[in-house]
Structures are given as C-alpha cells and as structure tokens.
Amino acid sequence: MEAVIEVIDLVKEYTIAKKGRGLRGSLKSLLFPQKTKVNGVDGISFSIAPGEIVGYIGPNGAGKSTTIKMLTGILHPTSGSIKVCGISPQADRKAVVGKLGVVFGQRTQLYWDLRLGESFELLRRIYQVDKATYEENMAVLGDVLKLNDFIDTPVRQLSLGQRMRGDLAAAMLHSPSVLFLDEPTIGLDADAKHAIRDFIKEMNRKMGLTVILTTHDLDDVEQLCSRLVVVNHGKVVEDGPIDSIIGKLTPHRLLVVELERPCDDLSHPAATIIKQEGLKVWYQFEKVRVTAAELISDLSQKLPIQDLSVKEPDIEDAIRAVYKGY
Ligand SMILES: Nc1ncnc2c1ncn2[C@@H]1O[C@H](COP(=O)(O)OP(=O)(O)OP(=O)(O)O)[C@@H](O)[C@H]1O
Ligand SMILES: [Mg+2]
Known part of the structure; x- marks a missing residue:
C-alpha cells in the first residue's frame, strides 16, 4: 500500500551561538560571537501507511518537534525528502496543509475572544471548507467530542479539557487524512484524557485517519499506538510494533x-x-x-x-x- 508519509534521510541543521566557558569565555563570546552548527534532526527515515497510529517518542531534545514542523511545512529541511500524501510540503505547502490536521497540546488555534462555534465558523472560511462538508463533519465531531454543552461558550472561558476537545474538532474540520498530535493529553485529568483517546481511536476506526502522536504519557502510547518510532539525538533508534520493542529493550x-x-x-x-x-x-x-x-x-x-x-x-x-x- 502507498505510504501516507515518506521521510528519507531528513536533516535539519540549526545554527546556534557558541558560548565560552567561565567569565573570560563568556566575555569573549559576547565580543566575538562564534556560531556553531547542531543537527536537531540528523538523518531520519520512516514510512507510515494509511490508518496507522504511530507513537513518535523520545526524550526532550530528541528532534520530535523539529520533525513534525518539517512534515507540516513550517520548517524547511537542510536536506532529505518528505512526501505527505505524495506531495512535498516544501514544494506545495498549501496542498499539504489541506491533507493535515495539527494539534499542539500547549497551544490553541481557536480564537480566544470568540465563542467556540464562531471559532469553528471562522476556521471553516480560512480552510475553505464547503458548507455541506463542514456541517457533516461538525455533526460527527460534535457527537463524539460532546461539544454541544459548550459550543456557545467563549473560548477563553473553556476548561483545558473542553478547549482540547475544541482544538481536536478544529483540526478535523476539513476532513484531513493525517492528524499530528503534539502532547494532546498534557495537563488533562483522567476523564478528559479518556475522552481524547476515545476520539482518536474512533476517528481512526471510522475514517481510517492516520495519526502521528508525540507524547511523554505512557498510557497514551499503550492505549493508542500499535507502532513506535523512537528517536534520540536526531536519529531513529527503534521502529517497530510496540510489543517487539518492549521485548527487545527489556x-x-x-x-x-x-x-x-x-x-x-x-x-x-x-x-x-x-x-x-x-x-x-x-x-x-x-x-x-x-x-x-x-x-x-x-x-x-x-x-x-x-x-x-x-x-x-x-x-x-x-x-x-x-x-x-x-
Ligand atoms: N530554533 C532552534 N534553534 C536552535 N536549536 C534548536 C531550535 N529548535 C530546536 N533546536 C535543537 O534541536 C534539538 C531538537 O529539538 P526538538 O524541539 O525537535 O526536540 P523534541 O524532541 O521536540 O523535545 P521535547 O520533548 O522537549 O519537546 C534540540 O537539541 C534543540 O535544542
Ligand atoms: Mg517538542
């Protein structure tokens, strides 16, 4: 089957200021700034098939967010190639954005001053989703995420769990085939985590949604992912079914x-x-x-x-x- 995401030898080089040691070093680097290069992502390859739920995991600084930013077209790779649904995000970002939904647990794409429903309506126009598709999607999303209780509440008054449910709906308004989730359950209570995991499973089962999930929550991984891609220091260190990774590592x-x-x-x-x-x-x-x-x-x-x-x-x-x- 054709891969939904194909990443080959992806590298992202960052240029950072080199800082000297001690007072003398600090002064020197202040007067004569020196640059050094680090690879945030250092030759990553993987391929994801339609309908997979993949946990993209690794410790802080491993290169997870850098990878996701390149996949969504926010960052330009130093080298290597990316195809999302057969399209390169660098060549045609707009086409790729139409295929993707993205949720960052720490940020919202909803409008603080609007009611939740108004936020969706505005996003519908931005994404250029036709009215019929929008209404069809909203009916399903509203039902699974139980949005009706707070659809008329201003976004700023939503609880974190409600806001996250709103963000998930917002990411799905335009019927994407791939959903990127960066720490989707961070800071949520057990009930809210449960609701969000159920939603992900349901969308995957019903619509064949492909999900790439970054998380430090082991329950997310255990309950959602059938496959793990483990990264560290910008490289893939493990890639395989969750059971065999556990068997191999322990x-x-x-x-x-x-x-x-x-x-x-x-x-x-x-x-x-x-x-x-x-x-x-x-x-x-x-x-x-x-x-x-x-x-x-x-x-x-x-x-x-x-x-x-x-x-x-x-x-x-x-x-x-x-x-x-x-
Ligand atoms: N804008 C930047 N400029 C310079 N270096 C960066 C930049 N963004 C990330 N890095 C470096 O690249 C590496 C990978 O960072 P990245 O944010 O992708 O990690 P991560 O896996 O998402 O970590 P976390 O779990 O903490 O979110 C780190 O060493 C980080 O310091
Ligand atoms: Mg990150």
Missing part, C-alpha cells in the same frame, strides 16, 4: 521466590540473584536463555519454595530503558 524477566526456610545454595546457572530479603529471593533471567517454567522447575527441585511470582516488564520499563540506553 529482555529480562524477574522471578520472585519465597522460601519455607533458609537455604545455603540458592544459585542457578541461567539466572542472577539481584536481591535477597529474609526468605525472599529475586532472580533475574533472560527470556532467551531460560524460560520461567524451566527456571521454576529447576529451583523447586533443590529449594523448598513456598510462593513465587514472575514479573513481566511493562511499557514504562521499556521506555525507561529506551531513554537510558542511547
């Missing part, structure tokens, strides 16, 4: 054993004892070297085991490992 499992009485030899050749507290022993083992069942069977032959549990790593462990390991 190969260790933990077996916690509780003994009936103290024993001398607790060792096992394929496992490492990482902690011991009274009669409780923590074994760390690699799934590829020994299965939990084998380990339990071996240990129970030599030890009087009273109780045991196996701990699987979760998405939180995996992402912590991603952030630490690169």
Whole structure:
C-alpha cells in the first residue's frame, strides 16, 4: 500500500551561538560571537501507511518537534525528502496543509475572544471548507467530542479539557487524512484524557485517519499506538510494533521466590540473584536463555519454595530503558 508519509534521510541543521566557558569565555563570546552548527534532526527515515497510529517518542531534545514542523511545512529541511500524501510540503505547502490536521497540546488555534462555534465558523472560511462538508463533519465531531454543552461558550472561558476537545474538532474540520498530535493529553485529568483517546481511536476506526502522536504519557502510547518510532539525538533508534520493542529493550524477566526456610545454595546457572530479603529471593533471567517454567522447575527441585511470582516488564520499563540506553 502507498505510504501516507515518506521521510528519507531528513536533516535539519540549526545554527546556534557558541558560548565560552567561565567569565573570560563568556566575555569573549559576547565580543566575538562564534556560531556553531547542531543537527536537531540528523538523518531520519520512516514510512507510515494509511490508518496507522504511530507513537513518535523520545526524550526532550530528541528532534520530535523539529520533525513534525518539517512534515507540516513550517520548517524547511537542510536536506532529505518528505512526501505527505505524495506531495512535498516544501514544494506545495498549501496542498499539504489541506491533507493535515495539527494539534499542539500547549497551544490553541481557536480564537480566544470568540465563542467556540464562531471559532469553528471562522476556521471553516480560512480552510475553505464547503458548507455541506463542514456541517457533516461538525455533526460527527460534535457527537463524539460532546461539544454541544459548550459550543456557545467563549473560548477563553473553556476548561483545558473542553478547549482540547475544541482544538481536536478544529483540526478535523476539513476532513484531513493525517492528524499530528503534539502532547494532546498534557495537563488533562483522567476523564478528559479518556475522552481524547476515545476520539482518536474512533476517528481512526471510522475514517481510517492516520495519526502521528508525540507524547511523554505512557498510557497514551499503550492505549493508542500499535507502532513506535523512537528517536534520540536526531536519529531513529527503534521502529517497530510496540510489543517487539518492549521485548527487545527489556529482555529480562524477574522471578520472585519465597522460601519455607533458609537455604545455603540458592544459585542457578541461567539466572542472577539481584536481591535477597529474609526468605525472599529475586532472580533475574533472560527470556532467551531460560524460560520461567524451566527456571521454576529447576529451583523447586533443590529449594523448598513456598510462593513465587514472575514479573513481566511493562511499557514504562521499556521506555525507561529506551531513554537510558542511547
Ligand atoms: N530554533 C532552534 N534553534 C536552535 N536549536 C534548536 C531550535 N529548535 C530546536 N533546536 C535543537 O534541536 C534539538 C531538537 O529539538 P526538538 O524541539 O525537535 O526536540 P523534541 O524532541 O521536540 O523535545 P521535547 O520533548 O522537549 O519537546 C534540540 O537539541 C534543540 O535544542
Ligand atoms: Mg517538542
């Protein structure tokens, strides 16, 4: 199937002022400013198929926003190529903008002084959405996002959760086929997060909407994304199904054993004892070297085991490992 987004060897070089060390250095750089170049994005490639929900994740400064800004045509790449729905945002920004919806969790595209409904009407004119399409879209969006309760409220009086629902509707008014979400659930309470995740899932299922989501919220990733593209230092460090990324990054499992009485030899050749507290022993083992069942069977032959549990790593462990390991 034809990719909705195709990014090849994308690079964005920023020029920044070089600052000297200490007082002497600071003075010197003030008098003789020197420039240095850094790559905010340093050779990124990926391809996204229609209908995917992809988590674009990575630590602060990894290059996520820089990538999104280039994909939406706000920033010009230093080199590399981008195609969104077959069109280059650099060659024809207007055509690309028509295919995209963008929501920045920290900003709004609604008009502070207008009522929510008036804001939509104004955006309809800016996006040049015909009346019939607009009304059809508003009916669906209003229903799924439950906008009716506050459609006549001035935007400045909306709660953060209401405003975010308004922003999502605004991004979808012109029936885009791709939605970029930069931290869409930041600062929201559990109910509002839930409503927003439901909306994303619903639009994806009903309209085949392709979603690229930047977030630091692990629940967003877990509940929405089937695939993760993990970036760090401007490069893609992982790209694949969420399950295999977790498996790859956290190969260790933990077996916690509780003994009936103290024993001398607790060792096992394929496992490492990482902690011991009274009669409780923590074994760390690699799934590829020994299965939990084998380990339990071996240990129970030599030890009087009273109780045991196996701990699987979760998405939180995996992402912590991603952030630490690169
Ligand atoms: N306008 C700019 N001028 C110079 N350097 C920049 C500029 N914008 C970003 N950078 C640098 O490029 C790198 C990538 O920044 P970017 O904003 O894309 O990160 P991010 O992944 O979005 O991080 P965060 O999770 O904090 O939002 C960082 O090192 C940042 O300092
Ligand atoms: Mg960012």
